[in-house]
Amino acid sequence: MEQKRTELSQLGEFGLIERIKNNFSLQNPTSLKGIGDDAAVINAGTENLLVSTDMLLEGIHFDLSYMPLQHLGYKAVAVNVSDIAAMNGKPEQIVISLGLSNRFSLEAVDALYEGIKTACKNYGVDLVGGDTTSSPTGLVISITVMGRAAKDKTVLRGGAKANDIICVTGDLGAAFLGLQVLEREKEVFKSNPKMQPDLEKYEYLVGRQLKPEARMDIVHELAEKNIVPTSMIDVSDGLASELFHLGKNSNVGIKIFEDKIPIDSQTYDTAIEFKIDPTTTALNGGEDYELLFTINPTDFEKLKNHPDIHFIGHTHDNAKQNVMISKQGTVVPLQAQGWKHF
Amino acid sequence: MEQKRTELSQLGEFGLIERIKNNFSLQNPTSLKGIGDDAAVINAGTENLLVSTDMLLEGIHFDLSYMPLQHLGYKAVAVNVSDIAAMNGKPEQIVISLGLSNRFSLEAVDALYEGIKTACKNYGVDLVGGDTTSSPTGLVISITVMGRAAKDKTVLRGGAKANDIICVTGDLGAAFLGLQVLEREKEVFKSNPKMQPDLEKYEYLVGRQLKPEARMDIVHELAEKNIVPTSMIDVSDGLASELFHLGKNSNVGIKIFEDKIPIDSQTYDTAIEFKIDPTTTALNGGEDYELLFTINPTDFEKLKNHPDIHFIGHTHDNAKQNVMISKQGTVVPLQAQGWKHF
Numbered sequence: 280m281e282q283k284r285t286e287l288s289q290l291g292e293f294g295l296i297e298r299i300k301n302n303f304s305l306q307n308p309t310s311l312k313g314i315g316d317d318a319a320v321i322n323a324g325t326e327n328l329l330v331s332t333d334m335l336l337e338g339i340h341f342d343l344s345y346m347p348l349q350h351l352g353y354k355a356v357a358v359n360v361s362d363i364a365a366m367n368g369k370p371e372q373i374v375i376s377l378g379l380s381n382r383f384s385l386e387a388v389d390a391l392y393e394g395i396k397t398a399c400k401n402y403g404v405d406l407v408g409g410d411t412t413s414s415p416t417g418l419v420i421s422i423t424v425m426g427r428a429a430k431d432k433t434v435l436r437g438g439a440k441a442n443d444i445i446c447v448t449g450d451l452g453a454a455f456l457g458l459q460v461l462e463r464e465k466e467v468f469k470s471n472p473k474m475q476p477d478l479e480k481y482e483y484l485v486g487r488q489l490k491p492e493a494r495m496d497i498v499h500e501l502a503e504k505n506i507v508p509t510s511m512i513d514v515s516d517g518l519a520s521e522l523f524h525l526g527k528n529s530n531v532g533i534k535i536f537e538d539k540i541p542i543d544s545q546t547y548d549t550a551i552e553f554k555i556d557p558t559t560t561a562l563n564g565g566e567d568y569e570l571l572f573t574i575n576p577t578d579f580e581k582l583k584n585h586p587d588i589h590f591i592g593h594t595h596d597n598a599k600q601n602v603m604i605s606k607q608g609t610v611v612p613l614q615a616q617g618w619k620h621f
Numbered sequence: 622m623e624q625k626r627t628e629l630s631q632l633g634e635f636g637l638i639e640r641i642k643n644n645f646s647l648q649n650p651t652s653l654k655g656i657g658d659d660a661a662v663i664n665a666g667t668e669n670l671l672v673s674t675d676m677l678l679e680g681i682h683f684d685l686s687y688m689p690l691q692h693l694g695y696k697a698v699a700v701n702v703s704d705i706a707a708m709n710g711k712p713e714q715i716v717i718s719l720g721l722s723n724r725f726s727l728e729a730v731d732a733l734y735e736g737i738k739t740a741c742k743n744y745g746v747d748l749v750g751g752d753t754t755s756s757p758t759g760l761v762i763s764i765t766v767m768g769r770a771a772k773d774k775t776v777l778r779g780g781a782k783a784n785d786i787i788c789v790t791g792d793l794g795a796a797f798l799g800l801q802v803l804e805r806e807k808e809v810f811k812s813n814p815k816m817q818p819d820l821e822k823y824e825y826l827v828g829r830q831l832k833p834e835a836r837m838d839i840v841h842e843l844a845e846k847n848i849v850p851t852s853m854i855d856v857s858d859g860l861a862s863e864l865f866h867l868g869k870n871s872n873v874g875i876k877i878f879e880d881k882i883p884i885d886s887q888t889y890d891t892a893i894e895f896k897i898d899p900t901t902t903a904l905n906g907g908e909d910y911e912l913l914f915t916i917n918p919t920d921f922e923k924l925k926n927h928p929d930i931h932f933i934g935h936t937h938d939n940a941k942q943n944v945m946i947s948k949q950g951t952v953v954p955l956q957a958q959g960w961k962h963f
Contacts, residue, residue: 284726285728287725299753307746309714309769313748323665324665328665328670330714330716330767331716332716334719334763336756337757339754339756371649371651372663374661374674374765378676378681378761379629381629383629385626385637388629407647407652407663407672408673413681415681419678421761421763
């Protein structure tokens with residue numbers, strides 16, 4: 280009898296997550312929110328405890344030929360902290376599991392932990408535990424972060440109402456193009472090792488790829504202004520994909536304006552150089568780790584002059600309609616690009 | 622200029638953990654206990670939140686040629702739950718990160734999650750989140766477990782006093798020998814694929830290797846009898862190594878009696894067959910996931926008739942002296958076998 284074999288690629292990441300989610304239910308009263316947001320929510324007395332985990336694998340998430348170990352350590356913490364930021368929470372603890380092959384020296388591990396330590400300091404996080412093991416091949420980094428948020432200030436993906444304003448921080452697409460530049464330079468170097476890479480022109484992009492920051496500054500500023508977003512997510516897979524998550528979880532439609540999407544001039548110029556539409560890098564690029572959130576229109580006054588928050592559109596009550604109004608004024612349906620690892 | 626290269630094997634696991642621990646300090650008031658116990662302790666209002674993480678890598682921690690995926694899923698959860706048991710806590714949530722290569726089908730992933738689900742049900746744990754990614758080579762499973770314990774019932778490694786009684790649950794050495802049997806059968810199968818493995822004789826050992834249980838039953842029984850161990854650890858690296866952890870953290874010496882170490886008859890016979898001293902399998906075998914703990918002598922009466930708790934010795938005030946009294950009555954210094962992955 281032949282056994283059935285279904286490829287994971289037929290489901291994709293989101294399909295697989297959905298399948299797991301549907302197969303598990305929550306039993307403990309302390310489990311307030313399970314799979315399906317940036318972090319799980321656990322009851323911790325007067326506050327909520329937020330928990331999120333991310334695994335980074337060499338050859339999939341990073342390439343040590345251009346990723347210095349110190350930056351990698353920093354980034355591994357930052358991307359986890361970003362998930363807590365996306366819940367409007369404050370990160371407090373991390374545990375780290377490392378799989379190391381014997382090609383890593385103690386000095387290499389020290390460099391990795393230097394980056395981890397710098398990130399812990401910057402984000403006010405304590406390293407409280409972990410597991411260290413040998414790996415048969417590449418480097419594996421798995422981090423779980425724990426954070427806190429007041430019960431009435433914990434922000435999920437599913438709280439947006441129709442006519443909320445859609446906001447995004449910073450600028451988008453740079454990290455993706457930084458990766459393209461690094462990959463190109465790696466190929467150039469392989470064919471001619473004497474060639475010195477000239478990355479100065481792409482400094483911002485490469486920095487965004489190698490050393491992203493979690494936008495905890497925004498979380499603190501929102502608290503100062505007494506604003507609780509109605510929904511929030513961090514931009515790890517690309518703006519379009521994250522907009523779909525907010526829309527689907529909140530049961531609202533999305534309308535954004537192409538000319539409002541924040542794109543840095545270096546991102547714009549380099550996209551053109553790579554013959555990619557700059558808007559596409561912002562919509563589908565990923566790894567920006569900016570915050571995408573919705574606010575009640577009554578909060579707009581308090582944020583409208585913020586130099587680093589951009590108002591790119593609004594939600595509406597037709598949950599099936601997710602569109603972008605192009606620079607030419609045409610209505611373009613938004614495409615959710617999944618993640619394509621498998 | 623040559624860069625210095627120090628091999629990780631020069632430090633070993635415990636040296637590396639010590640180095641990381643010394644390099645990080647705790648800043649947040651909610652971080653009650655960091656690196657160096659079975660789980661970290663985080664303040665959660667009236668209770669403590671316990672957090673522990675374990676990473677399992679294919680080719681290091683498991684071999685899929687004899688480890689069914691369902692058992693692997695179960696074991697991955699159980700070994701994490703065991704760390705919460707070792708703190709005298711109750712597990713409540715887990716997050717799971719998986720690295721999967723395209724050689725895994727959806728059916729294989731389903732089998733893995735079947736085992737995870739069974740373990741979640743048995744231990745009363747909710748799966749609340751995770752990360753799924755592709756892996757360039759082997760299967761990677763990283764689990765973080767969160768549990769709870771009352772503040773006055775959280776048990777650390779460091780609370781034993783001199784003259785406490787050393788207790789261990791179940792029996793030791795079986796999981797290690799189960800692994801030896803499976804490895805031998807694998808070699809036999811490789812040289813003659815028609816040969817059917819006869820594992821019946823080793824059923825208990827193989828079961829201990831493939832499907833270990835966390836001793837939550839003991840945690841519940843101790844609570845019923847109103848006993849709080851003075852120190853506790855789970856036996857993952859072997860009895861000797863865990864005794865050293867308890868002794869060092871509690872600043873007491875260890876004295877155990879060889880004839881009190883619980884060894885199953887199948888373990889005994891198979892050790893002899895493999896020409897290994899049965900006591901050595903118990904002292905250094907690992908992966909038993911039994912609980913090793915110390916109690917105040919005043920609690921002995923309440924436990925003395927327990928069928929599955931064994932009293933193997935006692936602590937004393939010379940912290941430098943860790944010894945075993947052999948069956949012949951000689952004093953044998955205990956050797957701490959580290960973990961030898963690197």
